[in-house]
Amino acid sequence: MILHADGxxxxxxxxxxxxPDLRNKPVAVLSNNDGIIxxxxxxxxxxxxxxxxxxxxxxxxxxxxxxxxxxxxxxxxADISRRITSxxxxxxxxxxxxxxxxxxLFFDKCNWSIKDYYEIGxxxxxxxxxxxxxxxxxxxxxxxxxxxxxxxxxxxxxxxFVYNPSEIDALLEHTDLKTIWGIGHKRAEKLWFHGIxxxxxxxxxxxxxxxxxLTVQGFATVQELNGIxxxxxxxxxxxxxxxxxxxxxxxxxxxxxxxxxxxxxxxLAVERLRQQHSECRAVQVTISTCNxxxxxxxxxxxxxxxxxxxxxxxxxxxxxxxxxxxxxHIYRQGYAYKVVLITxxxxxxxxxQFWLFIDPEEDxxxxxxxxxVDDITTAYGRRSITLAKSWTKDGWQMxxxxxxxxxxxxxGNVPGVK
Numbered sequence: 001m002i003l004h005a006d007g008x009x010x011x012x013x014x015x016x017x018x019x020p021d022l023r024n025k026p027v028a029v030l031s032n033n034d035g036i037i038x039x040x041x042x043x044x045x046x047x048x049x050x051x052x053x054x055x056x057x058x059x060x061x062x063x064x065x066x067x068x069x070x071x072x073x074x075x076x077x078a079d080i081s082r083r084i085t086s087x088x089x090x091x092x093x094x095x096x097x098x099x100x101x102x103x104x105l106f107f108d109k110c111n112w113s114i115k116d117y118y119e120i121g122x123x124x125x126x127x128x129x130x131x132x133x134x135x136x137x138x139x140x141x142x143x144x145x146x147x148x149x150x151x152x153x154x155x156x157x158x159x160x161f162v163y164n165p166s167e168i169d170a171l172l173e174h175t176d177l178k179t180i181w182g183i184g185h186k187r188a189e190k191l192w193f194h195g196i197x198x199x200x201x202x203x204x205x206x207x208x209x210x211x212x213x214l215t216v217q218g219f220a221t222v223q224e225l226n227g228i229x230x231x232x233x234x235x236x237x238x239x240x241x242x243x244x245x246x247x248x249x250x251x252x253x254x255x256x257x258x259x260x261x262x263x264x265x266x267x268l269a270v271e272r273l274r275q276q277h278s279e280c281r282a283v284q285v286t287i288s289t290c291n292x293x294x295x296x297x298x299x300x301x302x303x304x305x306x307x308x309x310x311x312x313x314x315x316x317x318x319x320x321x322x323x324x325x326x327x328x329h330i331y332r333q334g335y336a337y338k339v340v341l342i343t344x345x346x347x348x349x350x351x352x353q354f355w356l357f358i359d360p361e362e363d364x365x366x367x368x369x370x371x372x373v374d375d376i377t378t379a380y381g382r383r384s385i386t387l388a389k390s391w392t393k394d395g396w397q398m399x400x401x402x403x404x405x406x407x408x409x410x411x412g413n414v415p416g417v418k
Contacts, residue, residue, distance in 0.1 A: 004147035010101035011039035017133035071400035121160035145224035175199035244269035249399035251336035279312040281346035303330040
């Protein structure tokens with residue numbers, strides 16, 4: 001059996017953990033630069049607030065209806081996700097972190113009853129609500145596709161819903177095709193055109209037709225609806241390219257401010273590089289005005305250049321130095337820049353291999369320094385220690401007007417009790 005556990009309105013729920021005054025009240029979360037609404041709890045949805053809507057269009061409506069708005073705080077969300085995953089690992093011998101707010105828990109060698117899985121599901125809900133403060137739903141079924149479906153139906157069954165072979169056909173008969181994982185709106189329309197109008201009809205669809213109409217993915221979906229596992233556990237692979245970029249909150253004209261952004265984004269990219277235990281041999285820097293809607297070509301400018309490193313490394317100062325050296329070659333005065341993109345290239349697994357013409361003691365010092373930086377970042381949060389250059393200019397950072405404190409990763413933001 002596979003359990004699919006999913007946090008309810010995860011981003012909004014994370015913001016409510018340390019704001020008990022917002023329990024059962026409408027909450028919405030914005031994207032980078034406070035652009036669009038990317039999350040809304042059920043109370044906000046009941047107020048007519050929808051995901052994907054530009055915030056400036058509904059700002060007054062949110063104020064009128066008492067919807068509390070937050071800028072996205074991914075440091076907080078990632079830490080809450082880590083805490084939830086640690087609880088999942090106490091229950092399941094094998095898990096797959098599918099996204100920041102949902103996981104698959106595999107119980108392949110457990111010959112338990114339906115009642116047992118209900119007890120596990122409810123116990124998970126109680127523990128995570130008590131120890132983390134997040135509401136979740138749990139769906140249990142023999143395949144990942146069915147587990148996702150049962151998770152959606154769990155909201156109608158007290159938050160936990162477990163597969164029962166004698167009831168599955170009745171459930172699928174009343175299930176819209178669009179709610180099946182991997183189908184979506186366009187594929188549902190195609191199936192309707194061919195007479196497949198609900199999930200039960202899809203389950204009994206001939207496999208040759210499923211492959212012809214829906215490709216190999218559709219073939220796997222039909223098999224999964226029949227209880228035959230075809231969607232394997234996804235093993236997270238190391239990235240071949242790592243990028244770091246954000247759009248500035250305001251236009252930037254001078255090279256020194258761009259340099260500050262390059263330093264910060266390079267540090268963030270190298271942090272991800274070290275997390276997957278890799279090293280890079282080149283760094284690409286791209287700057288852009290991002291003025292796509294202007295008809296005047298004189299207001300548009302994008303340029304990039306690659307800097308080769310002496311050898312593969314994950315040492316932040318060396319990579320930052322190479323990225324900064326690129327900027328004078330691509331910077332053009334007079335343009336209003338909005339984006340800096342850092343890309344780490346030619347990645348390989350980290351190696352403790354000393355070079356003939358470099359003092360081994362120097363390499364050991366560099367590696368010890370980076371380990372200390374990693375430890376501090378893990379303990380106190382991202383950007384808790386950084387190169388001084390990134391702080392020499394400000395005002396270009398992302399717009400985060402409604403950012404909540406990082407109460408779980410920054411000791412200075414821990415709530416006090418009076």
